[in-house]
Amino acid sequence: MSITFNRWPDEFAARYRAKGYWLDVPLTDIIDRRKDSDALAVVCGDRRLSYRDIDRLTDRLAAALARRGLAAGDTALVQLGNVAEFYLVLFALLKIGVAPVNALFSHQRSELNAYAEQIKPALLIADRHHALFTDDAFIGELRQLHPSLRVVAMRNDAAPESGLAHLFDEAPGYFIATPTPADEVAFFQLSGGSTGTPKLIPRTHNDYYYSIRVSVEVCRFDRDTRYLCALPAAHNYPLSSPGALGVFYGGGSVVLANDPSANVCFPLIAQHKITVTGLVPPAVTLWLQAMEQWGDRGQLASLRLLQVGGAKLGETLAARIPAELGCRLQQVFGMAEGLVNYTRLDDDDEHMFTTQGRPMSPDDEVWVADGQGNPLPPGQVGRLMTRGPYTFRGYYQSPEHNAEAFDADGFYCSGDLVELTPDGYLKVQGREKDQINRGGEKIAAEEVENLLLRHPHVVNVALVSMADEMIGEKSCAYIVTSQDIKPVVLRRHLRQLGVAEFKLPDRFERVDELPLTPVGKVDKKRLRQLIDASTTTPAAGE
Ligand code: AMP
Ligand code: DBH
Numbered sequence: 001m002s003i004t005f006n007r008w009p010d011e012f013a014a015r016y017r018a019k020g021y022w023l024d025v026p027l028t029d030i031i032d033r034r035k036d037s038d039a040l041a042v043v044c045g046d047r048r049l050s051y052r053d054i055d056r057l058t059d060r061l062a063a064a065l066a067r068r069g070l071a072a073g074d075t076a077l078v079q080l081g082n083v084a085e086f087y088l089v090l091f092a093l094l095k096i097g098v099a100p101v102n103a104l105f106s107h108q109r110s111e112l113n114a115y116a117e118q119i120k121p122a123l124l125i126a127d128r129h130h131a132l133f134t135d136d137a138f139i140g141e142l143r144q145l146h147p148s149l150r151v152v153a154m155r156n157d158a159a160p161e162s163g164l165a166h167l168f169d170e171a172p173g174y175f176i177a178t179p180t181p182a183d184e185v186a187f188f189q190l191s192g193g194s195t196g197t198p199k200l201i202p203r204t205h206n207d208y209y210y211s212i213r214v215s216v217e218v219c220r221f222d223r224d225t226r227y228l229c230a231l232p233a234a235h236n237y238p239l240s241s242p243g244a245l246g247v248f249y250g251g252g253s254v255v256l257a258n259d260p261s262a263n264v265c266f267p268l269i270a271q272h273k274i275t276v277t278g279l280v281p282p283a284v285t286l287w288l289q290a291m292e293q294w295g296d297r298g299q300l301a302s303l304r305l306l307q308v309g310g311a312k313l314g315e316t317l318a319a320r321i322p323a324e325l326g327c328r329l330q331q332v333f334g335m336a337e338g339l340v341n342y343t344r345l346d347d348d349d350e351h352m353f354t355t356q357g358r359p360m361s362p363d364d365e366v367w368v369a370d371g372q373g374n375p376l377p378p379g380q381v382g383r384l385m386t387r388g389p390y391t392f393r394g395y396y397q398s399p400e401h402n403a404e405a406f407d408a409d410g411f412y413c414s415g416d417l418v419e420l421t422p423d424g425y426l427k428v429q430g431r432e433k434d435q436i437n438r439g440g441e442k443i444a445a446e447e448v449e450n451l452l453l454r455h456p457h458v459v460n461v462a463l464v465s466m467a468d469e470m471i472g473e474k475s476c477a478y479i480v481t482s483q484d485i486k487p488v489v490l491r492r493h494l495r496q497l498g499v500a501e502f503k504l505p506d507r508f509e510r511v512d513e514l515p516l517t518p519v520g521k522v523d524k525k526r527l528r529q530l531i532d533a534s535t536t537t538p539a540a541g542e
Pocket of ligand 1: 236
């Protein structure tokens with residue numbers, strides 16, 4: 001049985017095929033085409049896997065899962081960090097047509113339950129090293145809430161016979177890959193979201209594979225590429241822009257890092273002669289600080305390209321990258337929903353430092369809308385509207401939200417406020433969606449508000465962004481409460497509900513009432529002004 005999702009209209013699908021964008025080839029082709037290669041594909045700590053190893057190990061895992069009854073049309077909830085198994089599990093599942101949601105390692109009970117609720121997984125793969133899975137309590141809860149769950153395999157399991165590792169050890173037997181057809185859902189990508197529940201994005205083999213191939217072309221990844229994956233491996237950016245999948249397509253090597261700190265990354269760059277990596281802006285700031293304090297440029301000598309995306313990169317910071325890190329900068333403005341913009345490797349400084357790139361595909365249709373949905377000329381700021389060969393046509397099982405997020409012609413409104421330059425580059429100027437971008441980590445305001453409202457003393461709440469020098473934006477919760485309540489209590493309340501740590505408000509402001517707009521909605525613009533004024537006003541006497 002195939003997964004129901006919003007498909008591209010036939011005439012678009014026909015065009016994307018005719019142009020050679022959609023090849024009707026599954027994503028498993030990325031490793032299949034190199035299955036006889038002994039070239040180094042993945043480095044994870046002391047572990048090194050060749051392309052041949054990846055193919056063999058994913059065959060084994062796929063066969064073991066198939067023997068346990070998993071088959072095309074099933075879905076899986078996967079939560080793994082930056083470890084080799086992340087890619088092994090992904091390809092093994094693709095080989096048997098099981099579509100995963102790859103949750104971030106920072107996700108907790110609330111997020112995992114929300115994903116499971118939507119996809120009704122038959123399989124759970126997670127890590128005993130995650131706080132949620134040190135014992136079996138949460139697995140029991142998942143099984144109870146989601147009766148679809150039949151098979152559980154844990155990384156680092158103490159009982160070897162029930163663990164994920166064991167599945168790689170079973171005799172492979174006879175195995176032929178059976179991916180889903182290329183125009184069906186390959187896996188679900190996560191949206192940063194702006195609504196109460198985290199949204200899922202169905203990605204097909206055809207559209208995702210195309211986005212990877214174009215990315216590889218634009219970023220010139222090849223066999224000499226040594227890519228450091230320092231952001232969460234499951235995130236769309238380090239997975240596909242061109243990310244690890246782009247590296248595999250090009251035949252290079254991926255080196256996994258636990259986090260993007262200079263402490264962790266600089267030695268790995270030196271040791272593995274890393275040529276390219278992708279960061280979010282706050283990590284760039286940390287790298288520049290580290291370089292000033294104890295950095296030895298020699299450590300970064302092999303680094304040719306630094307991609308920066310996920311949140312807006314300021315011009316000053318941008319210009320410091322080539323000057324102080326000694327490598328080229330590429331700005332990346334992408335979204336798990338599809339559209340990816342890159343500055344090009346041969347762009348001049350002006351484009352490189354002041355724009356967020358231009359769409360990677362000639363068939364990305366991008367325009368800027370005013371408040372009434374009319375197109376605006378270059379130079380004017382408005383809503384980004386887009387559709388194209390790898391931009392989705394609807395969130396999974398979300399008809400109401402989709403009715404708002406798309407216009408009648410199938411253009412997706414990302415909620416970003418942008419300006420187009422006369423030569424087709426984008427400058428991100430703000431955001432209209434109810435989201436906080438905490439240094440690349442997206443927080444849907446409504447999701448956190450709903451969780452706070454579950455506290456008996458919270459009467460009303462609005463979560464807004466506040467400017468932060470270091471990470472761009474942090475979150476501030478304006479709360480109306482029935483009695484005095486300390487921030488620490490509210491943070492504990494959120495942790496008890498099991499929400500990712502990065503979603504906890506950085507600051508709480510107690511108010512008697514929330515300001516309203518003339519139509520009676522909470523006036524978040526006013527709240528943002530209030531918080532920015534209070535954080536930037538010098539104290540009396542200064
Ligand atoms: P998501 O929906 O979680 O995949 O997040 C995508 C969103 O991240 C975009 O819609 C933008 O709001 C933001 N974003 C990604 N890259 C950039 C960038 N280079 N500059 C500014 N915002 C970005
Ligand atoms: O922020 C993102 O989601 C993002 C950033 C850069 C992304 O999905 C991408 C590139 O593909």
